[in-house]
Amino acid sequence: MDKNELLKMVSKLEDRVLVSRLLDKVEQCRYSSFVYSDFLSPYEASVVKKVLDRVKDAFYKLTGGYEGAERAITVISSDFIEEDIPYSTPISLLRITPVIDNKLSHRDYLGSLIGLGIKREKIGDILVNETFADVFVIDKIAEYILYNLDKIGNVKVQCELCDIYQFTPPQKKERSINTTVASLRADSVASSGFGLSRTKVMEYFKAQRVNVNWEVVQSPSKMLDEGDVISIRGMGRIVLEKVLGNTRKDRISIVIKRFE
Known part of the structure; x- marks a missing residue:
């Protein structure tokens, strides 16, 4: 793998930084079965796919914890990746429920999570329902959120860790x-x-x-x-x-x- 040649495929500085980090993870596959990125936006995912498609002897998949996820992590391996890989990735599902009826927005939930000092790339999709929001996050910060998130704005909330296997994606309109x-x-x-x-x-x-x-x-x-x-x-x-x-x-x- 010629890292410098692959980096020439992207022109924007921020894209080159992203790709450079992913290529470093490809190198780590020599010592680990799987390596993972943080959550990527759809645009970032398109940049990563373009480059990883050119890397020999590296297999990858994108998953956000459920089928049809918008934000996704990249799973990289030096061996073939099975189809059930979404269920063995370091992604947790949290359900955040206001204790009183309140129509909180996606921006409200995201703002409060970032207000805890969590970086955007550690947070995947936030699916807002009428009475709660399902939030996909990197495993390592799930427990931190459980113990520290008690309000969205001025609205008290409860957080619980849910079984990602049981999650049913909402129907898209x-x-x-x-x-x-x-x-x-x-x-x-x-x-x-x-x-x-x-x-x-x-x-x-x-x-x-x-x-x-x-x-x-x-x-x-x-x-x-x-x-x-x-x-x-x-x-x-x-x-x-x-x-x-x-x-x-x-x-x-x-x-x-x-x-x-």
């Missing part, structure tokens, strides 16, 4: 949108997918609230391909699922999947 666009520009597809005017979409681009494939994009003219993901902070995300071809009026017929 999604719907398909069949529409036509003038072009496959990011602003055009976003406007159709989110049901927004082009003017409003442009505001989101200027405010750096638009991500394409998990990376902030400021240029609304960026061209998209099938499978590309567009997210607008606070509004969910869409996927350009299919490009069906041109209509008689020379517009492009597409299918968008929207997640809310």
Whole structure:
């Protein structure tokens, strides 16, 4: 493995630091059956996958503790990784329940956890339900949270460690949108997918609230391909699922999947 050559695959400084740390872990596989990263954002995971796919004799999987997790750790091994690896990773599931009815947000939960001095990369998905939140964290900090988190903002909460084997992922709300666009520009597809005017979409681009494939994009003219993901902070995300071809009026017929 030529670490310097692999690092040339990424240009951003923060990405190079991330990849360098992961490649160091690949080296550790010589002395350990498995090594693990911290939680990665979807964008970070895409960077890591691009590089690890080029590393010979290294096997890896991404898992966030349940199928469909957005934030995930990387499991790396010098040997083949079995499919049940998600259940043998150092991830714990905590359920945080307010003692009184209170509609706490994702930001509320995350802010209180970070307020305990916990780094963001130690925290995976936070799934907020009507009466509680399920939080995936690195094993080593689970007990610390159990003993130290007693409030979210001003709301008292109770924490319990749950069996990750028994966790049932929530059903994602999604719907398909069949529409036509003038072009496959990011602003055009976003406007159709989110049901927004082009003017409003442009505001989101200027405010750096638009991500394409998990990376902030400021240029609304960026061209998209099938499978590309567009997210607008606070509004969910869409996927350009299919490009069906041109209509008689020379517009492009597409299918968008929207997640809310």
